[in-house]
Amino acid sequence: MGFIWTLIVGAIIGAIAGAVVGKGDKMGCFFNIGAGLLGSFVGSRLFGNWGPSLAGMPVLPSVIGAIIVVIVVSFIFGRKK
Numbered sequence: 015m016g017f018i019w020t021l022i023v024g025a026i027i028g029a030i031a032g033a034v035v036g037k038g039d040k041m042g043c044f045f046n047i048g049a050g051l052l053g054s055f056v057g058s059r060l061f062g063n064w065g066p067s068l069a070g071m072p073v074l075p076s077v078i079g080a081i082i083v084v085i086v087v088s089f090i091f092g093r094k095k
Contacts, residue, residue, distance in 0.1 A: 022069075
């Protein structure tokens with residue numbers, strides 16, 4: 015059950031990051047999960063583990079980290095000619 019909860023929280027964090035950046039309508043469920051999980055890792059390494067936590071992920075640093083991940087990925091893969 016813990017693994018499923020982690021995926022759900024990761025998807026929510028990724029969806030919030032996509033909405034903040036303005037890429038939420040173009041991202042799919044799997045990208046939201048990946049952005050949320052990777053963003054949690056990046057955010058906790060850069061900003062620490064402060065604030066409330068869900069499924070072992072600090073929410074605020076995770077959202078900030080996911081925003082960074084979405085911006086970087088959209089910058090790398092968003093250029094189409």
